[in-house]
Amino acid sequence: MEVRSNPAADYSSGHRRPPAVQSKQPLPSPQPIDTSSVSNRLQKELMALMMSGGDLGVSAFPDGESIFTWIGTIEGGKGTMYEGLSYKLSLRFPLDYPFKPPQVKFETMCFHPNVDQFGNICLDILQDKWSSAYDCRTILLSIQSLLEEPNLESPLNSYAAALWNDKEDYRRMVHKQYFAGEALES
Amino acid sequence: MQNKEAVLEDGEIGSATATEPGFDEWDNFGDEDIMQQQSAIQAEEAKKVPFVGDKEPLCSLAAEYQSGSPILLQKIKVLDEQYAAIRRTRGDGNCFFRSFMFSYLEHILEFQDQAEIDRIKANVEKSRKALQTLGYAELTFEDFFALFLEQLESVIQGKETSISHEELVLRSRDQSVSDYVVMFFRFVTSAEIQKRTEFFEPFILGLTNTTVEQFCKSSVEPMGEESDHVHITALSDALGIPIRVVYLDRSSCDSGGVSVNHHDFMPMASDLPNASCSSVKNNPFITLLYRPGHYDILYPK
Numbered sequence: 001m002e003v004r005s006n007p008a009a010d011y012s013s014g015h016r017r018p019p020a021v022q023s024k025q026p027l028p029s030p031q032p033i034d035t036s037s038v039s040n041r042l043q044k045e046l047m048a049l050m051m052s053g054g055d056l057g058v059s060a061f062p063d064g065e066s067i068f069t070w071i072g073t074i075e076g077g078k079g080t081m082y083e084g085l086s087y088k089l090s091l092r093f094p095l096d097y098p099f100k101p102p103q104v105k106f107e108t109m110c111f112h113p114n115v116d117q118f119g120n121i122c123l124d125i126l127q128d129k130w131s132s133a134y135d136c137r138t139i140l141l142s143i144q145s146l147l148e149e150p151n152l153e154s155p156l157n158s159y160a161a162a163l164w165n166d167k168e169d170y171r172r173m174v175h176k177q178y179f180a181g182e183a184l185e186s
Numbered sequence: 187m188q189n190k191e192a193v194l195e196d197g198e199i200g201s202a203t204a205t206e207p208g209f210d211e212w213d214n215f216g217d218e219d220i221m222q223q224q225s226a227i228q229a230e231e232a233k234k235v236p237f238v239g240d241k242e243p244l245c246s247l248a249a250e251y252q253s254g255s256p257i258l259l260q261k262i263k264v265l266d267e268q269y270a271a272i273r274r275t276r277g278d279g280n281c282f283f284r285s286f287m288f289s290y291l292e293h294i295l296e297f298q299d300q301a302e303i304d305r306i307k308a309n310v311e312k313s314r315k316a317l318q319t320l321g322y323a324e325l326t327f328e329d330f331f332a333l334f335l336e337q338l339e340s341v342i343q344g345k346e347t348s349i350s351h352e353e354l355v356l357r358s359r360d361q362s363v364s365d366y367v368v369m370f371f372r373f374v375t376s377a378e379i380q381k382r383t384e385f386f387e388p389f390i391l392g393l394t395n396t397t398v399e400q401f402c403k404s405s406v407e408p409m410g411e412e413s414d415h416v417h418i419t420a421l422s423d424a425l426g427i428p429i430r431v432v433y434l435d436r437s438s439c440d441s442g443g444v445s446v447n448h449h450d451f452m453p454m455a456s457d458l459p460n461a462s463c464s465s466v467k468n469n470p471f472i473t474l475l476y477r478p479g480h481y482d483i484l485y486p487k
Contacts (some may be wrong), residue, residue: 037329037362044325098326099409124404131407132369133326133376159483 038097042067045136058140060091068093071107073139080148081171089119089143091136103111103129104139109181111174112151113161121146122156235335238288238358239274241485247272257436260444261354265475265484266431272475273483279410282417282474282481283371288358289472289483290427295341295354309425310335316377330370333387337367375417376402378424389416401447412479428470432484434477 046067049060057075070091076082086182088107094100104126114122123146134142138183155161163170243362273288275281294303310331318329337357340349349357357363379386383398390401393414405411422429432448450470473484 041325041329048323048325052445062367099369129404129408131372131403131409132330133373133403133407135323135326 014040025126038093038095039067041098042093042136046151048135049137052137056137056141056144058137058144060136060140063090068097070102070136072104072136074140074144074147076146077148079175081167082147085174089140091139094117098132098135101134102136102139104143109177111149111157111160111177113152113155113157113164114146115160116156120156122154127173187484214422235274235276236280236359237276237284237361237364238355240355241271243271244269255436257438257444258434261434263448264444264446265434268487269432269473269484270487271485273485274484277480279412280365280368282413283368283421284358284364285474285481285483286371286472287364287367288354288423289474291337291341291358292351293356294338295343295349295351298343300342303342304367306338306425306427307335310374313374313424316381319374320377320380321397322377322395323372327370327373330366330373330449333363333366334370337363347470365409371421372409374405374424375420376406378420379406379416386416386420389419418451423453426453427472430473430478431481432473433476484486 002107046060046062049058057077058072060070060072063069063071070093072089072091074087076085076087087110088113090103090105090107092103094102104121106115106121108119110119116122121143123142125131125142126139150161152161152164160170160173163173184185190340200214233395244262244266247265248259251258251262273285275284275288293299314327314331338346339345341354342348379390379398379402387398388397390396393404393416394401396404402414406417418429418431429451431451432446434446437447438444452470473486475482475484
């Protein structure tokens, strides 16, 4: 739980990415797929997010050259135990987006019942309840709401779930993990 | 059937998430590997049943049940008197929408009914407005609307962009067209249900124990979610298109005689053009064959 297997790679978010990441960008698939409609939609989502996202405490931007890989940021909601903290997430859009959801994970250490030690998120709209009616903005807003309204019934982090009602200790763990992650990053 | 599925879905939420393999193994798992594997699976599926199959004589249906239930065979005999052919669709949870798509576009292509095209376009715009009013971001649905309208235009003959029946079949099998149109219908269906919440609420409560909005989010909008009478009613109402569903199941009536039930989904009267109201009422031009869990297209004699 404390340290990720390869923190250096996991936390090297931001503007410079290690060269290895380049190879993870979508490669031409064996069958010709027209990706222009997908990148068109992603461009539109980016524009919409830049116009409105900031007010809502969420933002995202392509990470490097590819429009298929983004870095998002979520501000912890006011009055919640995540207030004042800012979380980085990675979003990887598949070539058949928006028929399939992007892969989203926390890049900042996040202590939460529905987030595991690797940053994986358990949220139905990112799995079987995904539909094309969602977009990057609604995904980030849903994750922001998830922070303050966890689903305690099927936790990925059962310690966090057990601690949820003990606000004092819970907040301490949230901060401890957040700043531990930051220390690793710098 | 739908209820059973819902339970299955629910059961999967937890485990699907917990066993999600690769997030921490992104570095080891090449995109190209996953893509190749996915497209291999899809290609294999497609070989078995394309999204929309060829037109087959109705006797191909009887062949399926040769050693099966005598009631079904008797019913197929009854069907054989009224229907000439069947066109199968892939059982991927989208079969109702896919059958509807092909059947409707094929009808327009064959009859070149300009009045019908004008009428449906007006209804499509109403759906667009409904989605806007409901707060859907334009960018999430506009591509699907545009692609459907493009297909509608292309089946009108005598233009540069006109397509043949053969091309319509090919496009219906092409995922990049077919899935977009299916998703368009899902948006239209969802908008209609949410626009008339009071009307649909009792039906939805009968199926699942959720709110109307939750039902749309989890059982209408995601691809692959199967359709029930709620979806059919909503789509028929939204677009103003009557749909006949013929039921092929093991049920039999007490009187002993074998008959095949059907139900006509008639759009609300206000949506039908007055002049053609009666003729439309007599002849839904879309006929689907329902077998528990699946829809195919039927062609009347």
